[in-house]
Amino acid sequence: MIDNSAQVExxxxxxxxxxxxxxxxxxxxxxxxxxxxxxxxxxxxxKRKKVKFELCGTLLSRLFYESSHIFTHLNFVAKRKDKKKLFFAEIEDCGRGREEILKVRCCVPLDSLCEGGYYYYCDDPRRGCRKGFDFTRCYGCSEFLKHPVDGSTYSGGHDHRRRNYIV
Structure with missing residues (x-):
């Protein structure tokens, strides 16, 4: 087993x-x-910001199921005028059956503050939660996948009970 605690930190x-x-x-x-x-x-x-970033590469992604919805969270790097930025995106598959309808729910550059996911962390279920949902953090992703500090920016991953994250 590899000790990667320093890297995680x-x-x-x-x-x-x-x-x-x-x-x-x-x-x-x-x-x-x-x-x-x-x-x-x-x-x-x-399109939304009327800018022209080019994709450099996808770093991490996590597909998960929550409350009858399928979400993908992504971190990728894009550049504009030789300046690279780290991005977070959330995409929801809104299709039914074999039909695939992908909707971009969130795509934002992580300019300053960002936060990793809390998939492996136990949290106090009473901490600002309503019916098992903590709208400040993502429990669908690991600490490596970076998210905006404002949890209301994205829709999925807020169920701290984690048993819904089976994909």
Whole structure:
């Protein structure tokens, strides 16, 4: 077993740049679907903000099921004018059966503060929760996948009971 506690501590910090994430993330094989989801999210961001970022690469993604919804959370790096930024995106599959309808629920650059997920952490269930939901944190992702500090920015991952995260 590998002791990566120092790496976890570095990555779980609240200030992390795109370059730090690229350098520190344990490389995993990125699928075409993950790249497509990053491109979809970035295209939505570019259109909404009227900017032109180019995708550098997808770093992490997590697919999970919560309250009859399928969500994917992503971290990717994009650049504009040779300046790289770390992004967080949430995409929901709103289709039924074989039909796939993907909606970008959130795509934001993580400019300053960001927070890792809480999938492996036990939390006080009474802490600001309503019916098992903590709308300040994501319990669908690990500490490596960075999220905006404001949990209301994204829709999925707020069920702290975690048993719903089976995908």
């Amino acid at each position: 570095e990555i779980s910090c609240k200030h992390v740049t795109a370059e730090e994430m690229e350098a520190k993330i344990i490389r995993q094989e990125i699928t075409r679907e993950q790249t497509y989801l990053s491109e979809l999210a970035l295209a939505s961001f570019n």
